[in-house]
Amino acid sequence: MRRMPFAGGLSALLFGLLCAPVISHGAAIKGKVIFAGPVPAQKKVDVTIDQYVCGTQKDAGDLLLSPQKELRNAVVWLENAPAGTVAPAESAKVEMDQNGCTFIPRVVIVPAGGTVDFLNSDRLLHNIHATPKLNASFNRTQPKSRTIPITFDKPEIVRINCDLHSWMAGWVVVAAHQYYAITGADGQFAFDNLPSGQYNLQVWHERLGTTRASVAITDQQAGRVTVEMKSP
Numbered sequence: 555m556r557r558m559p560f561a562g563g564l565s566a567l568l569f570g571l572l573c574a575p576v577i578s579h580g581a582a583i584k585g586k587v588i589f590a591g592p593v594p595a596q597k598k599v600d601v602t603i604d605q606y607v608c609g610t611q612k613d614a615g616d617l618l619l620s621p622q623k624e625l626r627n628a629v630v631w632l633e634n635a636p637a638g639t640v641a642p643a644e645s646a647k648v649e650m651d652q653n654g655c656t657f658i659p660r661v662v663i664v665p666a667g668g669t670v671d672f673l674n675s676d677r678l679l680h681n682i683h684a685t686p687k688l689n690a691s692f693n694r695t696q697p698k699s700r701t702i703p704i705t706f707d708k709p710e711i712v713r714i715n716c717d718l719h720s721w722m723a724g725w726v727v728v729a730a731h732q733y734y735a736i737t738g739a740d741g742q743f744a745f746d747n748l749p750s751g752q753y754n755l756q757v758w759h760e761r762l763g764t765t766r767a768s769v770a771i772t773d774q775q776a777g778r779v780t781v782e783m784k785s786p
């Protein structure tokens with residue numbers, strides 16, 4: 555059999571390039587965070603005030619595991635995000651409600667410079683109180699139905715408390731770029747639209763601390779990674 559002449563091969567290559575769909579990056583990371591080690595007993599908190607809204611007992615909510623020990627509410631981000639990626643300025647509205655004396659959702663991501671609208675759906679008084687290191691502190695009374703917008707300027711993980719209800723905790727993760735994700739109830743997270751390469755992941759969880767992982771991806775195959783976290 556004759557080899558294809560060089561010129562023919564080149565034009566075939568050019569044809570392929572010209573006809574390729576315009577996709578800037580085709581690689582993806584698909585991952586899962588799981589809890590390693592014996593599962594601790596769920597912490598319950600006795601409620602002593604405002605029981606007419608808050609109930610008499612709350613789950614601590616700081617370690618949410620599926621029966622397969624998949625970890626919810628872990629935050630995963632790329633340490634080496636592709637050059638030039640920035641947090642999208644016109645991102646969707648980020649809200650954190652106080653509902654049933656619980657912050658919902660418990661963990662949100664907002665791009666640096668973005669705003670979180672804090673809500674209160676409960677028929678009682680809450681408050682939002684945070685003392686971050688890099689962002690401005692705030693301590694605001696929050697009556698029912700009042701929306702309090704707070705802007706976060708610097709990448710940081712900020713704990714939100716309600717001083718009236720000691721068990722209430724929420725977290726605002728201020729993102730440096732667009733490659734941040736929160737794990738769902740199945741522990742899963744994903745990033746797509748990435749150039750192929752080697753990526754270093756950082757994983758944070760409010761109770762389990764931080765850990766790292768790395769994964770190599772190509773345009774042909776999504777990088778799969780399972781990250782284990784254990785009690786500190």
Ligand SMILES: [Cu+2]
Pocket residue numbers: 652655679680681716717718719722
């Ligand atoms: Cu409260």
